[in-house]
Amino acid sequence: MHPYFYGHSEWQPINDPALCDKIRRMIVDVDTPPEGLICQKRPLPFYQDTDLVLVKSPEWEVKNLFVYFISKGDTLVRLDGTSPPLHAFNAGNIRLTPETAQFYLEFFCFFVRGEEGPFLIVDSLDNPYLPGSLRKLDDQTGAHYDELTRLFRKPRAYEPDGNGNYRYSAMVFYSNAMFIADFLIKTDGMIEMKGDDPVMADLPHKIDAPIIGAKPLTVAETEKPRQFEPGDGRRIAYHQLMGRGPGIVFLGGFKSDMEGSKALYLQGFAKAQNREFLRFDYTGHGQSSGEFTDGCIGDWARDAIDFIRALSNGPQVIVGSSMGGWIALLLARAMPEKVAGLVTIAAAPDFTEDSMWAGFDAGQRAMLQEKGRVELPSEYDEPYVITRKLIEDGRKHLVLRDPLDLPFPTRFLQGTADRDVDPSVALRLLDHATGDDIRLTLVKGADHRFSDKKCLGIIGDAILQVS
Numbered sequence: 001m002h003p004y005f006y007g008h009s010e011w012q013p014i015n016d017p018a019l020c021d022k023i024r025r026m027i028v029d030v031d032t033p034p035e036g037l038i039c040q041k042r043p044l045p046f047y048q049d050t051d052l053v054l055v056k057s058p059e060w061e062v063k064n065l066f067v068y069f070i071s072k073g074d075t076l077v078r079l080d081g082t083s084p085p086l087h088a089f090n091a092g093n094i095r096l097t098p099e100t101a102q103f104y105l106e107f108f109c110f111f112v113r114g115e116e117g118p119f120l121i122v123d124s125l126d127n128p129y130l131p132g133s134l135r136k137l138d139d140q141t142g143a144h145y146d147e148l149t150r151l152f153r154k155p156r157a158y159e160p161d162g163n164g165n166y167r168y169s170a171m172v173f174y175s176n177a178m179f180i181a182d183f184l185i186k187t188d189g190m191i192e193m194k195g196d197d198p199v200m201a202d203l204p205h206k207i208d209a210p211i212i213g214a215k216p217l218t219v220a221e222t223e224k225p226r227q228f229e230p231g232d233g234r235r236i237a238y239h240q241l242m243g244r245g246p247g248i249v250f251l252g253g254f255k256s257d258m259e260g261s262k263a264l265y266l267q268g269f270a271k272a273q274n275r276e277f278l279r280f281d282y283t284g285h286g287q288s289s290g291e292f293t294d295g296c297i298g299d300w301a302r303d304a305i306d307f308i309r310a311l312s313n314g315p316q317v318i319v320g321s322s323m324g325g326w327i328a329l330l331l332a333r334a335m336p337e338k339v340a341g342l343v344t345i346a347a348a349p350d351f352t353e354d355s356m357w358a359g360f361d362a363g364q365r366a367m368l369q370e371k372g373r374v375e376l377p378s379e380y381d382e383p384y385v386i387t388r389k390l391i392e393d394g395r396k397h398l399v400l401r402d403p404l405d406l407p408f409p410t411r412f413l414q415g416t417a418d419r420d421v422d423p424s425v426a427l428r429l430l431d432h433a434t435g436d437d438i439r440l441t442l443v444k445g446a447d448h449r450f451s452d453k454k455c456l457g458i459i460g461d462a463i464l465q466v467s
Contacts (some may be wrong), residue, residue: 011054014039022076023055023069041071044107046100047093049073052107067212068111077272081113081211082453084460088273090189091464101166101185102155108191109172110209115454116175117207119193123155123170130173131205144203148178151199163187172196176203225258225287228280230306237287238280240311241267246340246467247276249308249316251324251331254348255384257286261451262321262345262459269460278316280307293373293385296393297323297352301330308338315340317463322348322421322448329399332406341466342410345450345459346421349429350401352394355421356386400428406435409466413458415446437466 014020020039036059041051053069053076068079070089077089086108096104102123109119120129125148134148155170166185171178172193178200184192225237239258248270250263258279270277282300283290304327308316317340320328325347332339348355356376360368368374368388375383410433414426423442430440441462446455 010042011040012042014041014053019071019076023053044070046096046104046107047072047089048095050093062210064208065210065212075274079111079211081111082457082460083112084269084457084464085272086112087189087461087464091467094187094189096166096185096187096189098157098166102157102168104189105155105168105170105183105185105191108189111211112191114174118174118209120173120207120209121155121170122152122173122178125149125152129207129209131203131208134173134203134205144200147200151178153180171199173207176206177201178203225281228307228311230310233289234283234303235289236280236283236303236307238278238307238311239267241270241275241277243270243273243275243277245276245314245316247278247312247314247316248463249277249312249318250279251304251318251320251327252279252282252285253322253324254351255285255292255378256322257281259286261449262456265451265456266319266459266463269463276313276316278308278312280304293387294389296387296390297326297330297397298393301327301334301397304331305334309335312338317341317343317467319343319345319459319463320347321345321450323351325349326351326397326399329404329406330397332408333399333404336407339408341408341463342406343413343459343462343466344411344429345413346415346418346448347412347426347429348421349425350394350398351421352391353398354400354425357391400432404433406433406438408435409437410435410439411462411466412438412440413450413455413462414440414442415448415450415455416442416444417446418448418450420448 023039024037036057038056040054044050044052050070050072053071055067056065070077070079072093077085079085106121106123109121120127122130134144153171155168158167158169160166164187168183168185169180170183172181177198180197180199182194184194225239228236228238248266250258250266252258252260252263258281263279267277267279281288282295282303284292284295308331315338318328318331322345325344326349328342328344329349332342364374368386368391372388374386376386378384412426412430414423416423426440430438441458443455443458
């Protein structure tokens with residue numbers, strides 16, 4: 001059974017004009033005329049009343065290139081090669097049985113991909129995604145077919161564990177290697193792969209099964225921001241998506257804006273799940289009113305508090321990056337009833353005191369006191385102008401000196417190669433905060449930006465965990 005194979009007999013044409021139109025609008029990033037699209041569907045038995053939708057066009061130069069969606073009622077989720085869209089859809093939808101667990105394993109491993117492509121569960125020697133060197137084609141035998149025939153074994157199911165999770169052992173083809181892996185398929189659709197006993201390596205071909213993932217939003221593709229005016233002269237620029245809760249609110253970093261890669265990724269992430277989403281610029285940042293050098297931590301925390309109270313519906317998942325992590329912790333302390341879950345990315349709590357002031361030499365401290373400002377070099381843009389107001393106000397909002405209770409699911413994410421926020425800050429925060437569900441994830445090699453494809457997927461997974 002190959003749920004993703006284009007020529008499989010269970011694929012049926014889509015005759016619903018409304019669904020076809022919605023699909024066309026969701027693949028505007030694909031360069032093909034609307035009339036050139038072929039849309040097909042087939043049922044997914046581990047969900048109720050749900051189809052896998054396949055979209056292709058004869059106009060595409062690569063003939064085996066596809067776009068895939070999951071479709072249920074009015075919900076259409078685009079599969080982009082990462083796990084968050086699947087995990088989001090699984091919540092409340094997945095219905096695994098002994099008869100469908102292997103099918104789901106094959107489906108999940110094909111659509112949640114690594115850097116080298118899909119993890120193909122080799123369920124038979126005639127699997128259509130095996131390259132020619134591993135298959136028997138007509139009367140011809142591939143160069144490695146005999147070796148694979150000798151080593152091949154079908155997926156094996158074992159007794160479920162004490163929690164009802166399914167256990168399998170299967171041969172996996174990934175990149176140019178074959179190995180045996182053990183899988184734990186949890187009832188909520190999460191899959192853990194354990195072990196990789198090598199079977200064949202350095203094969204001459206890889207799996208040729210490209211899919212088109214969702215293209216990240218760019219500044220040019222986003223609509224003009226709205227303006228929130230609290231009534232005291234501030235104008236806060238923002239973007240908002242309406243949808244189901246809990247919503248997601250993104251808090252940016254020091255001197256950054258809401259058009260960065262993480263903010264735009266999260267907007268696409270929320271849109272795929274039909275979830276409420278908010279991103280905004282603090283005063284003195286981006287497209288909001290005010291001058292950056294007039295602001296301070298207290299001002300930017302007030303922006304966030306006023307903004308979230310006025311524009312969000314119910315508790316939110318707060319995602320704070322760098323300084324936004326500090327602001328998120330201040331929100332958690334000021335209005336815990338508005339926080340459904342918390343995710344911080346390279347959080348920089350108390351950085352005005354522990355990093356800036358502690359790092360100033362005697363000359364810089366004297367200049368700050370005499371002139372009210374000092375300039376620090378930055379690898380991102382022009383020098384940072386640090387004001388005395390920023391330092392002195394920061395001391396009124398420190399969170400690592402007093403008790404910090406986080407009574408909701410919390411995930412701290414930190415890269416080990418971060419040169420702006422040392423990983424020791426994340427460890428200190430983990431040790432200091434109290435709560436029943438707090439975890440720290442250290443990502444080896446990730447820098448302060450934390451915005452490559454792998455890191456963005458980790459952020460999405462963290463949001464799902466705390467939602």
